[in-house]
Amino acid sequence: MDSIYLDNAATTPVSDSVLSAMQPYFSEKFGNPSSIYKIGQKAKSTLENSREEAAKLLGASPKEIIFTSGATESNNLALKGVAFHWSQNLGIKPHIIISSIEHHSILDTAEYLEKSFGFELTKLPVSEEGIVNPRELEKVIKENTVIVSIMYGNNEVGSIQPIQELSQIIKKANEKRENKIVFHTDAVQAYQYLDCDVQDLGVDMLSLTAHKFYGPKGVGLLYVKSGTKFLPQQQGGAQERRQRAGTENVPYIVGMVEAMKNAKKTGKEIADLRDYLIERVTKEIPDVILTGPQIGENRLPHIASFIFQKIEGESILINLDLLGIAASSGSACTSGSLASSHVLTAMGYDDLLAHGSIRFSLGKMNSRDDIDEMMKHLPQIVEKLRGMSPIK
Amino acid sequence: MADMYSKEVMDHFMNPRNVGEIKDASGVGEKGNPTCGDIMRMFIKVGKKPSSGGQGMEEVIEDIKFQTFGCGAAVATSSMITEMVIGKTLEEAEKISNNQVAEALGGLPPIKMHCSNLAADALHDAIENYKKSK
Known part of the structure; x- marks a missing residue:
């Protein structure tokens, strides 16, 4: 008997079109986008084209896209980046709000910030169906709340969270605040099926990883709405507008964007x-x-x-x-x-x-x-x- | 997933020995923890046989059955220990440790050594239950 794969929320196989889109960027067009000579600059333009396409697919502008190694990095960067900006640059003890059903890359990161740095953490309850009630969010927002991170679709039980309603509540709270609360969503399971236009959703940050929708493992992105302040969590180079040091993974980024284009929604x-x-x-x-x-x-x-x-x-x-x-x-x-x-x-x-x-x-x-x-x-x-x- | 276990574990998991309960058990023991997701129940039937020294009688485990809620390792360790102790004296059975059960199975994945390797504890609980009820 052939094997039957019923674990597509864990990962998916790389599709043929993704694999062939990636192929030229390993040995043939291998340049480093930071190099100034021709093959470097070619890689640079491939990278920036990919960024533009990814941005378009998310209803964002290219400078709002940071390529990462996957959603775990994106989620770490969102939570730590925002929280540390507040604690280090503004001297405020950050309060973080997440749901109680987040993926471990949010849950563990938030708990790490709580335990190791003394930041405050609130985990929103969910209904029996695994859905956050926006009224509950309204109740727990505090003066020092810096980021709210609620996943778009849950990876274990498949519940879809009311991102737009949650966004409205945060927008309302932000009206009278000097330091605006950042709204982040982990859209890893949702991307290929649900509208992920960041304007429609009303989010400030959004995490994706390619391998959940027939792209390669080890590449993802973080959308960061322009004007959103955060501290980069990786030092070493000027890549990604100084927001994420490290040579860009051009073949994988090309693969991810191809996979994003193929997602049927x-x-x-x-x-x-x-x-x-x-x-x-x-x-x-x-x-x-x-x-x-x-x-x-x-x-x-x-x-x-x-x-x-x-x-x-x-x-x-x-x-x-x-x-x-x-x-x-x-x-x-x-x-x-x-x-x-x-x-x-x-x-x-x-x-x-x-x-x-x-x-x-x-x-x-x-x-x-x-x-x-x-x-x-x-x-x-x-x-x-x-x-x-x-x-x- | 099946690959993370030894051949012996898989054999005992897929074809567990002595599953069930003993209605008129001499002792019943239970170990486990719902949080960890493993619960083992052991039923023993204690009988007497002439002691090996030739003097008097000693108590032996004549029959043993188990019921287990748990992962592959939990089921396999339960099954394995039933084979190890049938016919053994209570004294011998009391000496069997969780680690010996794991060894007899060709080892367990490290994560399973603590959560699911409780069969000896469940057996000892059953022996204690028998002794108390005597």
Whole structure:
């Protein structure tokens, strides 16, 4: 049996057009954009063309795009850059607001700033469906709030956050403030399916990484609205308008922009497939909980995650893996920490339930056949593991 | 994912030995932690056999069954320890450590050594439960 890949929220394969767009920039057009001779300047113009295209796709201007090594760097740069600007340049103890379901690259960075630098941190609660209530944000904004970072679409349960409404609240709070609160969103899971025009969203900063939408790993960007103050977190060169030192990764940047261009911005087909998966799993397996929003506009088209009660996620995944089926678990056993998913516990699930979660995430290679094949096995796997469980 | 475990772990995980419960168990033990996502329950049936020294009788584990909620390592260690202790005296069974179980399985990934390697603790809990109820 061929393998079935149902973990597209983890990463996606590089598409053919992306790979061929990148190809010339490894050995042939290999120049360093900072060099003044011809091949350097050619690389420079490729870089700037890419920047222009990326900016256009986001409704931004080119000087607002900083290329990075991926969303983890972008998220680190956003939080640390803004917070340190306030603490070091303005002498204000920064207060950071995030949601309680952020990706670890936001969550861990914010907690690091809290623990190591004494910055203040507020984590906004979410509903049972994994959605932040904008009223809650209104309540926690303080005089020293410097940045609010709320992800666009959640990677574990697929809940879409009300970014525009949150933006309105921040804009209103900013009306009477001298030092404006920066609004950042991690749009990693959302980019290929949802509108990511920064004007429409009303964000000051936005993080992307290429490998979630058929681009290469190790390249991403941070949009920074002009006028937004932050301290660069990497010293060493004048690249990226002195905002991110280091030789620009030209082939990967070209690849990312090609992948951005290819993103369809519609998830209709994927959403139909997801709904088919949800229907089959919830109908054919007893004691299953679909986590996150119910089917509809608040759910990312490619993510469906479930809790299989009374059993543990990793044991399901190993059984699937042996059959050549790749999915992932909110269960921490696999990710190298012992705690259960902070996303599911924030949504109100207890530890035992949270340990029984499996996420399926779909991509353009998937078809109904994949779901049908997977569903030939999943009910039996669940039944077998439940037979072993001490929880009745 | 299956690749992170040894052949022995995968064998015990996919074909676990002695799964189930003993209705009239002499002792029942439980170890684990919902936070870590592992819960193991051990049922033992204690019997007597002539002691190896030839004098009197000693208590042995005649039968053992387990139920486990947990990852591959949790299931495999539970299964492995049931094979290791059947027919052993209580004294011998009490000496078996979590590490010995992991060794018998050809080792466990480091992250699993703490979270999922609790089968010996669950067994010892069952023996203690039996002794208290005597």
